[in-house]
Amino acid sequence: MPKRAALLILALLASTPARADTTLRLVEVLSSPERTETLKELVAGYEAAHPGTHVEVTSLSWGSAFEKLATMVAAGDIPDVVEMPDRWLSLYAGNGQLEDLSAYLARWPDAQGLNERALAVARTVGDRPYMLPYGFYLRALYYNKAVFRQAGLNEPPRTLDELRADAARIAQLPGKSGYCLRGGPGGLNGWVMFGASIAGSNDFFHEDGTSTLTDPGWVAGTTWLIDLYKDGLAPRDSVNWGFNEVVAGFYTGACAMVDQDPDALIALKQRMKPEDFGVAPWPKGPNSKAYPTLGYAGWSIFKKSEHKELAWDLVVALNGPAGNLAWNKRTGALPVYTAAAHDPQYSGTIYQGWFAELADPDVVPTLMPTGLPGFAYFADSLVVRSSQQALLGQIAPLTMNKQWAAYLNKSRRKQAEGVQ
Amino acid sequence: MSRRRLALAIEPYLYTAPSLLLIIAVMLVPLLTGLSYAFHDIILLDPLSGDFIGLDHFRELLDDDGFWTALRNTVTWTATSVALQFGLGLALALLLNQAFPGRGLVQALTFLPWAVPGFLSGLAWAWLFNPVIGTLPHWLHGLGLLARPENILSDPHLALWGPIVANVWWGIPFFAITLLAALQSIPQDIYEAASIDGAGPWLRFRRITLPLLAPTIAITVMLRTVWVANFAELIVVMTKGGPADATQILSSYIFSLAFQRLDFGYASAVAAVLLVLLLAYAAAVMVLRHALTEPG
Amino acid sequence: MVRLFRYLALATFLAFALFPLFWMLKVSVTPDDLMYGEGVRLWPSRVTLVHYTDVLRRTQFPLFFRNSLIVSAATALLATAAASATGYAFSRFRFRGKAWVVGVMLVTQMFPLVIIVAPIFRLLAPLGLTNSLAGLVLVYTAFNTPFAAFLMQSFFEAVPKDLEEAAMMDGATRLGAVVRIILPLTLPGLAATGGFVFTAAWSELLFTLMLNSSAAVSTFPAGLLGFVSKFSVDFGQMMAAGVLALLPAGLFFFLIQRYLVQGLTAGAVKG
Numbered sequence: 013m014p015k016r017a018a019l020l021i022l023a024l025l026a027s028t029p030a031r032a033d034t035t036l037r038l039v040e041v042l043s044s045p046e047r048t049e050t051l052k053e054l055v056a057g058y059e060a061a062h063p064g065t066h067v068e069v070t071s072l073s074w075g076s077a078f079e080k081l082a083t084m085v086a087a088g089d090i091p092d093v094v095e096m097p098d099r100w101l102s103l104y105a106g107n108g109q110l111e112d113l114s115a116y117l118a119r120w121p122d123a124q125g126l127n128e129r130a131l132a133v134a135r136t137v138g139d140r141p142y143m144l145p146y147g148f149y150l151r152a153l154y155y156n157k158a159v160f161r162q163a164g165l166n167e168p169p170r171t172l173d174e175l176r177a178d179a180a181r182i183a184q185l186p187g188k189s190g191y192c193l194r195g196g197p198g199g200l201n202g203w204v205m206f207g208a209s210i211a212g213s214n215d216f217f218h219e220d221g222t223s224t225l226t227d228p229g230w231v232a233g234t235t236w237l238i239d240l241y242k243d244g245l246a247p248r249d250s251v252n253w254g255f256n257e258v259v260a261g262f263y264t265g266a267c268a269m270v271d272q273d274p275d276a277l278i279a280l281k282q283r284m285k286p287e288d289f290g291v292a293p294w295p296k297g298p299n300s301k302a303y304p305t306l307g308y309a310g311w312s313i314f315k316k317s318e319h320k321e322l323a324w325d326l327v328v329a330l331n332g333p334a335g336n337l338a339w340n341k342r343t344g345a346l347p348v349y350t351a352a353a354h355d356p357q358y359s360g361t362i363y364q365g366w367f368a369e370l371a372d373p374d375v376v377p378t379l380m381p382t383g384l385p386g387f388a389y390f391a392d393s394l395v396v397r398s399s400q401q402a403l404l405g406q407i408a409p410l411t412m413n414k415q416w417a418a419y420l421n422k423s424r425r426k427q428a429e430g431v432q
Numbered sequence: 433m434s435r436r437r438l439a440l441a442i443e444p445y446l447y448t449a450p451s452l453l454l455i456i457a458v459m460l461v462p463l464l465t466g467l468s469y470a471f472h473d474i475i476l477l478d479p480l481s482g483d484f485i486g487l488d489h490f491r492e493l494l495d496d497d498g499f500w501t502a503l504r505n506t507v508t509w510t511a512t513s514v515a516l517q518f519g520l521g522l523a524l525a526l527l528l529n530q531a532f533p534g535r536g537l538v539q540a541l542t543f544l545p546w547a548v549p550g551f552l553s554g555l556a557w558a559w560l561f562n563p564v565i566g567t568l569p570h571w572l573h574g575l576g577l578l579a580r581p582e583n584i585l586s587d588p589h590l591a592l593w594g595p596i597v598a599n600v601w602w603g604i605p606f607f608a609i610t611l612l613a614a615l616q617s618i619p620q621d622i623y624e625a626a627s628i629d630g631a632g633p634w635l636r637f638r639r640i641t642l643p644l645l646a647p648t649i650a651i652t653v654m655l656r657t658v659w660v661a662n663f664a665e666l667i668v669v670m671t672k673g674g675p676a677d678a679t680q681i682l683s684s685y686i687f688s689l690a691f692q693r694l695d696f697g698y699a700s701a702v703a704a705v706l707l708v709l710l711l712a713y714a715a716a717v718m719v720l721r722h723a724l725t726e727p728g
Numbered sequence: 729m730v731r732l733f734r735y736l737a738l739a740t741f742l743a744f745a746l747f748p749l750f751w752m753l754k755v756s757v758t759p760d761d762l763m764y765g766e767g768v769r770l771w772p773s774r775v776t777l778v779h780y781t782d783v784l785r786r787t788q789f790p791l792f793f794r795n796s797l798i799v800s801a802a803t804a805l806l807a808t809a810a811a812s813a814t815g816y817a818f819s820r821f822r823f824r825g826k827a828w829v830v831g832v833m834l835v836t837q838m839f840p841l842v843i844i845v846a847p848i849f850r851l852l853a854p855l856g857l858t859n860s861l862a863g864l865v866l867v868y869t870a871f872n873t874p875f876a877a878f879l880m881q882s883f884f885e886a887v888p889k890d891l892e893e894a895a896m897m898d899g900a901t902r903l904g905a906v907v908r909i910i911l912p913l914t915l916p917g918l919a920a921t922g923g924f925v926f927t928a929a930w931s932e933l934l935f936t937l938m939l940n941s942s943a944a945v946s947t948f949p950a951g952l953l954g955f956v957s958k959f960s961v962d963f964g965q966m967m968a969a970g971v972l973a974l975l976p977a978g979l980f981f982f983l984i985q986r987y988l989v990q991g992l993t994a995g996a997v998k999g
Contacts, residue, residue: 068942073953076953086477261564393688400675458870463836463839466844467843532734549932552966651878658838687840
């Protein structure tokens with residue numbers, strides 16, 4: 013009898029899992045249906061390799077993701093792994109919410125394969141890697157070939173002077189403008205690209221920590237773009253355009269040139285014939301250099317996570333060389349692994365605009381100062397308001413630059429004093 | 433007898449208790465918490481914030497151009513929207529209060545906008561105002577109202593009209609439904625008696641309809657005003673407060689303070705000011721309503 | 729002449745109400761490649777139902793609709809019931825503290841809800857009411873009850889007090905008199921009130937976004953936002969989902985409008 017009882021107990025023990033089930037919470041923020049599908053496939057692979065661990069995927073709508081995640085985290089409802097856009101990194105890392113990934117990266121063999129830029133942007137805040145980037149978003153110039161042909165132009169502009177001249181020729185066509193200006197939300201990248209390319213430098217600060225934005229070069233840069241608008245080379249209502257209006261303007265040929273990231277291709281291909289648009293490197297400024305902006309996104313682990321080792325394994329499953337390639341097929345972002353640049357995915361003609369930019373020593377990919385505290389407010393609120401005022405002629409370009417510089421100076425001081 | 437008295441005395445409280453308890457727990461307590469932020473330095477996600485700072489936020493307000501612009505826009509936005517919603521809603525209710533063939537269908541169709549979620553309404557109107565994907569600019573141009581077929585949402589002098597039109601479209605059914613329900617409750621024999629006494633339609637409207645609708649009008653106009661003043665969805669969707677703050681109202685300003693600056697303290701201070709202004713307005717309407725409904 | 733003018737006015741109202749809805753319909757049947765190219769045409773040169781089939785088959789909209797229906801119907805029922813009781817008390821009784829009760833209810837309508845999202849989240853999370861439909865019903869009922877109560881009060885005030893007093897003389901309790909005599913007379917008001925609460929819950933966005941994150945408990949407006957990704961907006965599907973959402977709401981209006989037009993006739997009051 014005791015023997016049978018012992019057997020029974022053994023059988024019971026064998027039938028229960030060796031350890032209690034663990035649930036990891038993963039939050040996606042730049043969600044789209046196709047991406048979420050890929051994410052779930054990667055997660056399924058992870059779950060198969062980690063019996064007993066379950067991953068709960070939450071896909072936030074991009075339009076409200078920022079508010080939502082901030083509210084959740086502030087209320088103590090904290091996920092384990094989160095997709096981290098560059099813009100948010102300083103907020104979460106700066107406030108001590110994210111896990112420093114140094115130790116994990118040190119013992120991870122695939123870290124060797126990451127390109128230098130990926131390792132650099134991972135350490136944006138306090139020189140510690142608070143995220144593992146999965147891809148880059150580099151701006152380039154999309155141009156509408158059909159409209160260009162109509163205006164008698166055969167190739168995209170190589171310099172800003174040419175861009176203005178082309179825009180002027182296109183503006184003579186009825187109902188067409190040259191440049192799709194993004195005067196509304198998300199316009200800061202455009203201001204920085206024109207500003208830096210005219211100024212011939214993408215430094216936002218002098219060595220003493222004061223902002224360069226009131227220097228004559230930057231003022232000339234912002235003035236250049238304001239004049240482009242005032243001279244009718246961008247649609248008049250573009251003063252309030254956000255992403256959708258810009259893209260709609262470009263699709264329809266209402267305006268023939270736009271600065272965009274590679275991921276805009278996904279939306280564009282559905283609506284335009286491939287022979288009707290092209291992607292060219294960002295035009296060069298007076299000093300023969302171009303400064304397209306470079307964005308990135310990656311994965312972070314929250315410090316409050318109770319299962320950090322499992323969370324790191326999940327990050328590796330998502331962002332190891334294989335997972336990363338599958339993921340970037342959906343995101344359209346440029347690769348973080350040196351080896352991936354040769355993948356057939358990036359070999360199409362359309363990607364050549366970006367690889368030409370990356371190969372050209374005179375094209376300087378420019379990182380936005382996203383690490384500054386309060387950057388989101390700067391970009392989404394202050395810049396939008398003041399640049400619209402400047403475009404509408406309510407304030408002078410210099411006044412606008414002064415407002416921006418004042419905010420950046422204050423922010424830089426805060427950063428210097430801040431706890432890191 | 434005394435038990436019956438007691439029952440009578442507590443009766444009104446029994447009727448109000450369920451609503452009141454729920455409202456206190458789910459709305460009032462969070463509101464007081466939210467208002468207390470106005471006196472604290474509360475930055476979302478900043479572990480170092482949270483100090484009591486007294487009236488600092490309110491002092492900051494006095495010098496904040498963004499606040500004053502938004503306050504002015506709030507008044508224009510609210511007054512224009514509510515006046516048009518009410519005027520057109522009343523007209524629609526009076527039209528629908530008469531029998532005609534197909535009335536049920538017309539009524540249901542004219543009420544449909546109310547069933548469209550606010551932000552989808554904003555999106556649909558933003559499409560219509562966009563000259564690339566909507567017809568309105570071309571029509572307005574054709575009518576000679578616009579010099580060029582352009583997006584009024586991008587013109588700082590006209591932009592506020594975009595969300596106002598969307599809001600009027602969306603809100604007419606609200607007044608039409610309430611006023612129609614109230615109209616239906618007016619006994620017909622009063623009108624018949626007045627007709628026999630020789631009162632014409634206008635006199636009957638002024639002497640019978642308006643006074644009997646007055647309580648409904650007062651309460652709906654008041655609440656609608658309060659809601660519209662707080663209603664940022666259309667503006668956030670259509671213009672994000674731009675261009676150059678031309679359409680920023682207090683509640684959209686509060687939203688951007690809270691979720692772009694993450695400054696919940698300051699956002700709460702602005703909300704507190706809005707609350708006080710609306711309370712003053714509501715008190716005025718209540719006094720007026722009292723004067724209208726109390727006989728003599 | 730008067731009749732002609734009346735029909736003209738009604739036609740204008742109809743056109744104004746329906747044109748944006750027509751535009752949503754037009755966008756929802758326009759193929760993606762014509763979306764912008766034929767943006768200003770009244771009707772696209774080719775139409776497609778692919779956005780509708782995509783919404784129904786490839787998205788979770790059927791689930792979102794179901795959730796929205798549950799939440800809106802539950803909210804409409806609960807809020808109208810609570811509000812009828814409160815509105816009746818407001819209209820028939822003078823009692824100590826009445827001004828305070830009215831004041832509390834008014835105050836809850838007078839500030840941007842953004843301010844209380846975080847406190848409500850903190851309140852509901854420990855109770856397990858975030859990420860749940862019940863939590864939404866609770867918040868929506870609380871928010872909609874004050875207005876519904878004031879509205880019901882104004883409808884009760886139109887019903888003469890002597891009606892239930894006469895019934896009470898005949899030995900009925902007040903509650904019995906209210907249920908049997910007063911409520912049937914305020915059916916139009918009840919229908920209007922229920923309709924308002926239903927549509928308010930149907931289109932509410934802020935709380936459903938902030939309190940719920942998993943798709944299983946998403947309502948329809950939150951689902952709509954899912955079509956906005958960072959790099960494109962699927963307007964075709966979004967408008968298709970919007971048009972589909974009008975069906976249940978439109979049906980609801982047809983149902984309640986019977987009560988709205990039925991109304992009170994002199995005979996009904998006397999009868």
